[in-house]
Amino acid sequence: MCWSMIYRKLTGMRGCSFLTNHESDSIERLLDAENNSSFLRNGDFCYDSKTQEIVASNTQNQYTGITTVSLSIDNRLFNVGNSHEGHVQAYIMQNYDRHPQLISKLFPSTFIKLWIGNEVICSVGEKRIDILTCIETNNEIQIRVIELKDEPPLASLITNQIPWYIKWVDQYIAPNLLSKNKPVTIIPTIFAYEYKRNTKNKRDFDSAVVNFNNQTRNMCSNATVNNLDCIYYDRTQNPIKIY
Numbered sequence: 001m002c003w004s005m006i007y008r009k010l011t012g013m014r015g016c017s018f019l020t021n022h023e024s025d026s027i028e029r030l031l032d033a034e035n036n037s038s039f040l041r042n043g044d045f046c047y048d049s050k051t052q053e054i055v056a057s058n059t060q061n062q063y064t065g066i067t068t069v070s071l072s073i074d075n076r077l078f079n080v081g082n083s084h085e086g087h088v089q090a091y092i093m094q095n096y097d098r099h100p101q102l103i104s105k106l107f108p109s110t111f112i113k114l115w116i117g118n119e120v121i122c123s124v125g126e127k128r129i130d131i132l133t134c135i136e137t138n139n140e141i142q143i144r145v146i147e148l149k150d151e152p153p154l155a156s157l158i159t160n161q162i163p164w165y166i167k168w169v170d171q172y173i174a175p176n177l178l179s180k181n182k183p184v185t186i187i188p189t190i191f192a193y194e195y196k197r198n199t200k201n202k203r204d205f206d207s208a209v210v211n212f213n214n215q216t217r218n219m220c221s222n223a224t225v226n227n228l229d230c231i232y233y234d235r236t237q238n239p240i241k242i243y
Contacts (some may be wrong), residue, residue, distance in 0.1 A: 018117035022176035066131035085150040101242035105231050112136045122168040139178050141184045144208035155208035156178050174222035194232040
């Protein structure tokens, strides 16, 4: 069963659903079997509403809609008001392979394959991982669970949300990677504003980080868990500063 698509359907949301690599491979095998390993070989295609099939077409249609609208999130991120977590998420998804600081923080220096998804639905409820990456290197597979905040993070983020996400990744994502015979490492990550003062919230957060890092050894059965990684950003600078 393709749980990613089932989760999306249960939430009743429209839009593009992410597919993990093993889900994509599974759907490809099902489609291949359904079509008896035959392929449409043509330059253009269309949808036949009578047969409800995609068919080859000799007609090429020109798109007449507006194509000059910029999809860049940059200006909106710099000018948006207080709440901007969705803008930060969009910025990372648009720039993860272009922003030098993002690349150095999120990925190893060399890798074979990269998968990235946002709003990764990981239950039949409303739990979603803000951004999830899966990177295969020559020696291991790294899964980075990224939780975004548009403010300094609270301790509850570490004690409640992140452990649940890690368990889901260990139970659903990691087992499908074991056939590669490489160790799987989960990297829990918080991407947020940095505390500027030594407040009680900061002390509680720092204490939660220490407690979390002391418990990572016993968290998973299919993967190892790294210490919590904190990445901070400053959107008052252009381009956005990430450190």
